[in-house]
Amino acid sequence: MTDTLAQSRTHDSGTDTAPAVSLILPVYNGERYLETALDSIFDQRFGDFELIAVDDCSTDGTARILANYAARHPNMRVITNATNSKLPASLNNGFRAARGRWLSWTSDDNLLRPDTLEQLVAATQAHPDADIYYADFIIIDEDGGLKSSVTVAPPENLIFGNIVGCCFLYRREVDEALNGYDEQLFGVEDYDFWLRAARHGFRFRQVHRELYSYRRHSGSLTDTRMRHIHQLTARILLKEIEALPPSPRRAEAYVRLTCRDAYTLRWKLLWLAFRDHPPALFTQWRDILGWLKFSIRVRLF
DSSP states (O other): OOTTSOOSOOOOOOSTTOOSEEEEEEESSOHHHHHHHHHHHHTOSOOOEEEEEEEOSOSSSHHHHHHHHHHHOTTEEEEEOSSOOHHHHHHHHHHHTOOOSEEEEOOTTOEEOTTHHHHHHHHHHHOTTOSEEEEEEEEEOTTSOEEEEEOOOOGGGGGGSOOSTTOEEEEHHHHHHHTSOOTTOTTTHHHHHHHHHHHTTOOEEEEEEEEEEEEOOTTSHHHHTHHHHHHHHHHHHHHHHHTSOSSHHHHHHHHHHHHTOTTSOOHHHHHHHHHHOTHHHHHTHHHHHHHHHHHHHHHHO
16 A cells, blocks of 8 residues: 555445554654554553554665564554655555544554553543543653653643643544645644644543653654744644734733744744733743743854
């Protein structure tokens, strides 16, 4: 199967054997941590899932590792893109082939806990009024050592940043309504997806259990493309903020957007925040001061 096979947003979910959950694993040259990631997936206590790995034309040992695991696990399929297509396109290719009612994706360098899918599915049953469920997680280093814990913020804080994080489960109707991930937004495709989901009226719910390990290392996308990610985030988020009515909340959003990027000086946003609600600059003075100090440092050194 290639990245040119499916053009429409359709899913093969009409059979009795369709799994409850479809998990997509996009991979590009991920051999370093891939086996550990795959082991964490197949160690799940919840077994009613399929894994669709999408190999984005890897040149290392990724294809061999994926083939070995697929041969041992009948609920795993491997898609190989015809050309290197980047993360958002790989996700879309995987989800076009997905058959489950619930969807999620993970990365080749991160780890699921043994009860990740079990707890997320349990949340959908305990609180069926939501469409997107997202859980707390931990951040680990290259060797798997704990760096920090992250408690996900409430849905109303989505305007301030990507509160969903890296551990989530959502209805297939969300993917269908949004027509997947924006392939022009490599690096912020997930945040854009959640913003559009909120705009469509889909409902979010927190799951306050640490269910996932997010690995930070020198080769991770978050680290290698940080400046570009900041620029794309500003582009998509500014439209969302401007659509809000003038309010203290919008002022806070302007300040937060300014302070999240030390490489770009967006003085106009601080003026807009002041115009909306002057106290916002005083209540967030520590963040503004820290942003200024770091901005000066990156320019001098």
